[in-house]
Amino acid sequence: MGRYVVRRLLQMIPVFVGATLLIFLMVHVMGDPIAGLCGERQCDQATAARLKREFGLDQPVWRQYLTYMGNVFTGDFGTAFNGQEVTELMSTAFPVTVRLTLIAIVFEIVVGVTLGVLTGLRRGRPVDTGVLLVTLVVISVPTFVTGLLLQLLLGVKWDWIRPSVSSEAPFGELVLPGLVLASVSLAYVTRLTRTSIAENRRSDYVRTAVAKGLPRHRVVVRHLLRNSLIPVVTFIGADIGFLMGGAIVTERIFNIHGVGYQLYQGILRQNTQTVVGFVTVLVLVFLLANLLVDLLYAVLDPRIRYV
Amino acid sequence: MSDQPYDPERAVAATPAGGTVDVSLDAAETLQQGPNGPDGPAEERERPRSLWSDAWRDLRRNPVFIVSALVIAFLVLISLWPSAIASGSPLACDLSKARQGSQAGHPFGFDGQGCDVYTRTVYGARTSVAVGVLATLGVAVLGSVLGALAGFFGGVWDAVLSRVTDVFFAIPVVLGGLVLLSVITSSTIWPVIGFIVLLGWPQIFRISRGAVITAKQNDYVQAARALGASNARLVLRHIAPNAVAPVIVVATIALGTYISLEATLSYLGVGLKPPSVSWGIDISAASPYIRNAPHALLWPSGALAVTVLAFIMLGDAVRDALDPKLR
Amino acid sequence: MLLEVRDLHVEFHTRDGVVKAVNGVSYGVEAGETLAVLGESGSGKSVTAQAVMGILDMPPGRITRGKVVFRGRDLLGLREDERRRVRGAEMAMIFQDALSSLNPVLTVGDQLGEMFTVHRGMSRRDARAKAVELMDRVRIPAAWERVRQYPHQFSGGMRQRIMIAMALALEPALIIADEPTTALDVTVQAQVMELLAELRREYRMGLVLITHDLGVVADVADRIAVMYAGRIVESAPVHDIYKAPAHPYTRGLLDSIPRLDHKGRELYAIKGLPPHLTHVPPGCAFHPRCPLARDVCRTQEPPLYEVSPTRGSACHFWTECLDG
Numbered sequence: 001m002g003r004y005v006v007r008r009l010l011q012m013i014p015v016f017v018g019a020t021l022l023i024f025l026m027v028h029v030m031g032d033p034i035a036g037l038c039g040e041r042q043c044d045q046a047t048a049a050r051l052k053r054e055f056g057l058d059q060p061v062w063r064q065y066l067t068y069m070g071n072v073f074t075g076d077f078g079t080a081f082n083g084q085e086v087t088e089l090m091s092t093a094f095p096v097t098v099r100l101t102l103i104a105i106v107f108e109i110v111v112g113v114t115l116g117v118l119t120g121l122r123r124g125r126p127v128d129t130g131v132l133l134v135t136l137v138v139i140s141v142p143t144f145v146t147g148l149l150l151q152l153l154l155g156v157k158w159d160w161i162r163p164s165v166s167s168e169a170p171f172g173e174l175v176l177p178g179l180v181l182a183s184v185s186l187a188y189v190t191r192l193t194r195t196s197i198a199e200n201r202r203s204d205y206v207r208t209a210v211a212k213g214l215p216r217h218r219v220v221v222r223h224l225l226r227n228s229l230i231p232v233v234t235f236i237g238a239d240i241g242f243l244m245g246g247a248i249v250t251e252r253i254f255n256i257h258g259v260g261y262q263l264y265q266g267i268l269r270q271n272t273q274t275v276v277g278f279v280t281v282l283v284l285v286f287l288l289a290n291l292l293v294d295l296l297y298a299v300l301d302p303r304i305r306y307v
Numbered sequence: 308m309s310d311q312p313y314d315p316e317r318a319v320a321a322t323p324a325g326g327t328v329d330v331s332l333d334a335a336e337t338l339q340q341g342p343n344g345p346d347g348p349a350e351e352r353e354r355p356r357s358l359w360s361d362a363w364r365d366l367r368r369n370p371v372f373i374v375s376a377l378v379i380a381f382l383v384l385i386s387l388w389p390s391a392i393a394s395g396s397p398l399a400c401d402l403s404k405a406r407q408g409s410q411a412g413h414p415f416g417f418d419g420q421g422c423d424v425y426t427r428t429v430y431g432a433r434t435s436v437a438v439g440v441l442a443t444l445g446v447a448v449l450g451s452v453l454g455a456l457a458g459f460f461g462g463v464w465d466a467v468l469s470r471v472t473d474v475f476f477a478i479p480v481v482l483g484g485l486v487l488l489s490v491i492t493s494s495t496i497w498p499v500i501g502f503i504v505l506l507g508w509p510q511i512f513r514i515s516r517g518a519v520i521t522a523k524q525n526d527y528v529q530a531a532r533a534l535g536a537s538n539a540r541l542v543l544r545h546i547a548p549n550a551v552a553p554v555i556v557v558a559t560i561a562l563g564t565y566i567s568l569e570a571t572l573s574y575l576g577v578g579l580k581p582p583s584v585s586w587g588i589d590i591s592a593a594s595p596y597i598r599n600a601p602h603a604l605l606w607p608s609g610a611l612a613v614t615v616l617a618f619i620m621l622g623d624a625v626r627d628a629l630d631p632k633l634r
Numbered sequence: 635m636l637l638e639v640r641d642l643h644v645e646f647h648t649r650d651g652v653v654k655a656v657n658g659v660s661y662g663v664e665a666g667e668t669l670a671v672l673g674e675s676g677s678g679k680s681v682t683a684q685a686v687m688g689i690l691d692m693p694p695g696r697i698t699r700g701k702v703v704f705r706g707r708d709l710l711g712l713r714e715d716e717r718r719r720v721r722g723a724e725m726a727m728i729f730q731d732a733l734s735s736l737n738p739v740l741t742v743g744d745q746l747g748e749m750f751t752v753h754r755g756m757s758r759r760d761a762r763a764k765a766v767e768l769m770d771r772v773r774i775p776a777a778w779e780r781v782r783q784y785p786h787q788f789s790g791g792m793r794q795r796i797m798i799a800m801a802l803a804l805e806p807a808l809i810i811a812d813e814p815t816t817a818l819d820v821t822v823q824a825q826v827m828e829l830l831a832e833l834r835r836e837y838r839m840g841l842v843l844i845t846h847d848l849g850v851v852a853d854v855a856d857r858i859a860v861m862y863a864g865r866i867v868e869s870a871p872v873h874d875i876y877k878a879p880a881h882p883y884t885r886g887l888l889d890s891i892p893r894l895d896h897k898g899r900e901l902y903a904i905k906g907l908p909p910h911l912t913h914v915p916p917g918c919a920f921h922p923r924c925p926l927a928r929d930v931c932r933t934q935e936p937p938l939y940e941v942s943p944t945r946g947s948a949c950h951f952w953t954e955c956l957d958g
Contacts, residue, residue, distance in 0.1 A: 018474035026486045136623065140616035142567040144574050145590065145608045152597050152604070202691070204734040210689045211729075212800070213722030214752055215715075223737055230739075245479025249571060264575075267485050275486060283477050302784040303738055 008294050012287050019283045020276075024065050027272050027279075068276070077277035080266075086277040089262050094281075097258035099171060100250070101243045103178025104185070108236055112186045116193020116232070117225070123198050132194075135187035143246075147180040147253040164255040174256070181250040185239050192235055196228040203227075230300045237293035241286030358552065362628035372624035378617040386433040393429040397422065397584045418593055418603040428606050431586040434579065435614055438496050438503075439566040445504035446565075447558045450511025451550065457512070458519030459542060465516070472509035480506055481571060488577040499578050503565050514557055518550035525549075556626040563618030570611050586611040635703070636840045637686070637725075637808055638662040642700035644681050644864075647693060653911045655681040657864040658700075660938075665807065668834065668841040670851040670872070672887070673861035674908050679844050682861075683810045686842075687727050688717045705807065723753045726801035728830075730813040732793035736785035742769075742796050743781035749803040768799040772829060791822035798830055808840040815850065827854065848891055852876065860884050863909055863919035866938065870945040880947035880956045882924050918950070926951050 052058045059067070071078065077086035119128040138146070154160045154176060165173045200206060201224060209223040248260030255261075259278060266274035298304045366372045385392060400422035407417045415424035457465040483506055491498045519542075522528060528545045536544075572578030573587025581588060586607040593603035644656035656678040663669045673679045684690045686702050688709065702709040704725065709717060729735040737745055746768055747761030756764070762781065769777035772795040785793055794814060801809050814830060815823040831854045834841050845851060851858060851872065858875050860868040860883065868881040879885040889902035906923040909915055915922055921931040930950055938946040941956070949955055 014470055015473045015477055018470065019477040022474060022478060023483075023486065026483070136620055137612075137616060140563060140567075140619045141608075141612040142571055142574075142615065144571055145612060148590070148594055148597065148604060149608065152601060156598055204729060204731060205737040207689055208729060208735045208800075209737070211687055211721055211727045212749060212752075213718050213720070214748065215718065218752065222740075226739055227737070242479070245482055248481055248485070249575070252575065263482065264485065267489050279478075279482060279486070282479060282482070286477050286479070301739060303786050 004298060005295065008291055012291060016283065016287055019287075020069070020280050021065060023279045023283070024068070024276060025061065027276050028061055072277075072280060077280075078273040080271050080274050086273050089274060090278070090281065093257065093259045093262045093278075096256060097244055097247050097251070097260065100174050100178055100181060100247055100256065100258060101240060103171065103174050104182035104243050105236060105240065107179055107182040108186050108189045108239065112189030113193050113229070113232060115190045117197055119190070120194040120197025120201070120228070121220070123194075128194075131190065135190050138183050138187040143180060143184060144249050144253060146183050147177075147250055150176060150180060151253060167257050177250050177254045177256060180253070181243060181247055185236075185243065189232060189235060193228065193232050196231055197224065200224055200228045230297070233300060234293045234297050237296055238290055240292075241282075241289040244285055245282050358629065362625070365628040366624060369624050369628070371620050372628075375617040375620040375624065378613065379621060382432050382436055382614055382617070385429055386436040389429050389433055393426045395423055395426045397427045397430040398582060399423070399426075415606045416600070416602045418589065418600070420592070424589075424603055424606050427584055427589055428586070428610050430584040431589065431607060431610065432614065434496060434583060434585045435566045435569065435611070438499055438569045438579075439562045439618070441496075442500045442503035442507065442565045442569075443558050443562040445500065446507040446511055446561065447554060449504060450508040451515040451554050453508065454512040454515025454517075455519050455542060455547070455550065458516035459523065459538070459546070468512070469516075472512055475506060475509045478506070480568065481575070484568075484572045485575060485577055488572060491577075492580070494580045494583050496579060496583065499569055499572060502572075503568060507561065507565065510561065511554060511557065514553050515550050518553055519546050522546040522549040552629050556622055556629060559622035559625060560619050561622075563615040563622065566618065567611070567615045635662045636665045636667075636705065637842070638701075638703040639682065639686060640701040640703065642682060642685060642702065643698040644678070644685055644690070645696050645698055647696065651912045654914065655695075655864050655911055656685065657914075659861070659864070659866055661859045661866065661869065663808065663840045663842055665840055666838045667857065668831075668843060668855045670843045670845060670855035670858045671861060672845060672848065672851060672858055674846055676863075676908055676911065677861040678864035678911075679861045680812055681864075683727070683812055683842065683844055687725065687810060688721060689727070719753075722749060722806070723804045724806050725808040725810065726804070726806045728794075728797050728801045728809065728811040728814045731817045732790070732797045733785060733817075735797060736793065738785060741782050741784055742788070745785075746781075746796070746800055746803060749800065753804055764803070768803055769796070771802065771833070772796070772799045774799075790818050791826055794818060794822075794826050795829065798826070798833070802833060802837065805837055806839065808842070809834065810842045810844070812844045813846070814843075816845070816847070823850075830854075848887055860887070863914050864911060865919065865948065866946075867920065867948045868946065869938070870941070870947075874942075874945055878956050880941050880945065880952045881949045882926050882955050883920050885955060886923075918948070926954060 049058075068078070075087070077090070079085055080089065115131055119131045122128050155162065155164075161176050162173060165177065205227075206219060206224055209219045214223075244259065247256075247258060248263060250256070251258045251260035252264060259282070263275060263278050265271070266278065400420045401417075403421060407421075410416070415428060418424050418427070453468055457468045484502055487502055487505075488498055523546060525545075528541060531541060531545055569578055570585065570587030570590070573580075573585045574591040576591065578587055579585040589607040590604055590611070593600065593607070597604055638660075639662070640660050642656055642659045643654075646653040646655055659678065659682050661669060661671070671679045671682070681690070681695070685695075685697055686704075686709070690697070697710060700710070704720070709720065712720070736742070743762055743765045746765035747756075747758065750756040750761040750764050751758060766777045766781050769781060774780060774792055774795055780788070785796070788796065794817075797814075801811075811830065815826050818826060827850060830841075833839075841854075843851070843855060855872045858868075858870060858872050859866050860875075860881065862883050868875070868879065868884045870880065875884060876888070879888055883904070886902065886904035890904065904923055909919060909922075915932075916935075917933045918924070918927070918931045918936050921927040924931065926949070928951075934950070936948045936950045938948045939952055941947050941952060947955070
């Protein structure tokens with residue numbers, strides 16, 4: 001088990017380097033970072049040269065990358081051009097997005113898994129067909145459309161919620177945005193659970209459990225669910241990374257000042273330090289979530305644990 | 308672990324929702340196991356029928372398939388000849404009519420700029436279908452060729468390409484789009500297509516690579532190799548046919564998600580830019596007037612949803628038909 | 635009679651039509667007796683067993699006619715919760731592939747102990763002790779240690795022993811073993827079969843042994859029922875069958891076993907393939923493959939003729955067959 005963890009950690013390193021380098025290059029292509037610095041005006045030659053030296057922008061890209069990563073590992077994500085520490089921006093933005101993601105995950109687990117189990121046990125019945133159709137629609141309608149429509153209905157027409165979220169973004173105000181963020185994944189969780197349940201229902205060990213004379217609820221909970229939920233749990237684990245990276249659309253619709261909002265602002269203002277910093281953290285979250293999934297997998301499935 | 312029910316490094320497709328979401332959850336994985344369903348109740352089933360003819364027989368009777376195929380046929384037709392059902396120009400706008408509702412000759416009303424929503428919605432189909440089809444073609448060709456090469460030759464090529472796909476998967480799609488496309492000022496559809504191909508190919512790569520590796524281990528392929536078949540012949544005659552089904556299914560579903568991705572990027576202001584006519588642009592433009600002119604938001608949203616739904620349902624139906632395991 | 639199956643009919647409703655998997659099967663097992671049910675795959679022998687056990691997937695399966703009388707009660711008439719109490723406790727089943735039939739994510743101790751906690755209301759501790767005891771019974775070395783392990787950590791033979799232990803747990807009156815040794819190595823097959831036979835004697839249980847392997851049958855079975863296309867074609871004490879089969883299909887099966895005293899002779903194979911159960915031939919289902927077939931076989935379905943008080947054959951020309 002210990003060696004497994006170490007091996008997975010080592011495998012993460014090249015992916016982390018590759019992904020952050022790619023983003024670093026993309027941002028570099030994004031345009032002249034100095035242009036954003038002098039505001040609307042064009043920077044004069046001397047100032048531009050001085051600023052470039054100051055930020056190390058006269059160095060070759062690979063060297064800039066190395067310097068940056070070196071700083072990141074000491075906890076220094078640099079300073080945005082407006083003088084604000086990037087870490088400071090992060091400390092206000094990340095808690096909001098983490099709350100949003102948490103709510104989304106709770107929706108996935110509670111609603112997605114429940115619907116999946118119900119339909120998986122009733123395959124081919126009207127409930128199953130109905131839920132399946134709804135999940136297809138949810139998957140198909142882009143999140144920003146779902147978000148705008150729900151905002152229109154619940155926030156404007158029926159006045160159930162505030163259409164936009166206040167800057168503190170408490171849990172209560174994030175329920176609808178969390179649902180919107182979760183929507184597509186929720187539909188996938190439902191379908192995945194359903195397929196998994198339906199497949200395992202025909203498995204030999206479930207037949208054995210029935211032949212042992214176990215009561216139905218015990219067959220379902222202890223034998224069927226325990227096995228069927230392994231892929232679902234790992235999907236949800238991996239989804240943490242996707243949700244945080246995808247929150248940008250939801251945050252824009254509901255005007256939530258989280259990671260997506262800061263990133264969007266950073267990109268609009270060509271604020272390279274902010275963009276690279278946030279994306280680096282998101283990539284890291286994604287990779288750690290995947291590592292978590294692999295570990296969860298090993299915990300849940302003894303066949304992997306004892307290889 | 309060959310009996311692992313779930314691959315953590317699973318195929319992932321771009322959707323605007325959670326950045327990236329797996330569309331091939333139950334698609335590619337089960338398909339790759341081929342058409343060997345569970346033993347029938349009669350303990351034995353062995354009537355050999357072709358996978359494709361069997362699938363086609365199924366599809367013709369599937370109402371979901373028929374409806375989505377009809378919707379797609381209609382979309383393709385109006386993309387080719389939008390003027391057949393919309394006489395005006397999508398760019399002919401009259402500010403004095405801004406945000407007016409439905410009226411004679413203008414069934415969907417007018418948007419914030421006073422443009423006819425009906426005409427713009429019809430012309431929007433052309434952009435969406437074009438982006439979807441071209442991006443899918445690009446992704447399918449690039450992904451399956453690279454995947455086939457990696458799977459067939461293995462070794463260093465495989466290792467390098469597989470690590471590269473890992474890197475691409477680690478980048479949230481919408482974020483990548485914001486960063487890369489924000490500097491581009493071109494108002495054509497090509498930057499968006501290029502971006503989707505750039506971030507989309509790893510998904511097809513994995514499926515194609517997996518299918519090729521599975522096929523390569525088949526006895527008949529080993530036999531053909533032992534008989535001295537050339538590599539090219541092996542791939543084209545024996546291996547490719549096995550990889551085609553999962554790639555087609557995933558590509559069809561991906562086509563829908565690409566259309567949705569384009570709309571999302573356009574909504575965020577980095578996808579297509581005016582004067583391109585795109586549902587995403589129109590939805591974005593209409594969202595500030597959501598209170599007093601919801602029609603300008605609802606029509607393009609509806610068209611977008613129906614289009615994406617049609618492609619995803621088509622892919623879903625094809626997958627069910629090709630995958631007897633789920634029957 | 636411990637178990638009596640009477641005129642059982644089972645159908646499956648599939649996309650390709652109605653599959654008649656079992657068409658009027660009758661057999662009986664006395665307490666302490668071993669009945670071997672012999673047949674190729676698709677002959678309906680497993681489906682019959684599943685119907686007896688009450689673990690048939692319904693739908694698509696459907697029992698259209700018949701009775702399963704066990705210790706004087708018709709099981710098919712019981713409510714599901716009454717039926718459940720019979721399963722595992724009074725009759726138990728051993729499956730072919732122990733690896734897939736055991737739950738991969740639970741320890742063998744949990745899976746064995748479950749029999750005691752559910753049916754006998756024992757505490758988990760006591761159940762665990764019982765599990766170790768059972769594993770000892772089926773001669774798994776270091777049982778107290780291995781009770782904490784998962785199925786995949788055992789060898790094939792050991793896993794099948796665990797399946798046997800699970801079936802024995804509550805000392806049922808009847809065990810149904812569905813090809814219990816088919817998935818094992820040849821060397822292990824004999825050991826497992828021997829163990830099963832020995833434990834059966836010790837506990838004085840009835841045993842229904844489902845197999846396609848005539849070699850296994852000779853040593854352990856008291857009676858044999860041969861199935862073909864969802865029907866019993868011959869039923870007889872084991873020695874009678876080996877001496878002189880009364881059905882051409884049984885003869886074909888016997889002739890296709892390699893025998894030392896027939897050295898140098900070409901091995902016999904029954905021509906043709908077993909029929910698809912959606913399209914069972916009219917008359918005698920075996921007629922397309924039968925060397926004795928005549929016109930009457932194509933039109934008239936043979937009943938189970940009484941060859942002797944303990945023996946039956948569903949062949950119009952059983953006398954001819956018996957004479958060789």
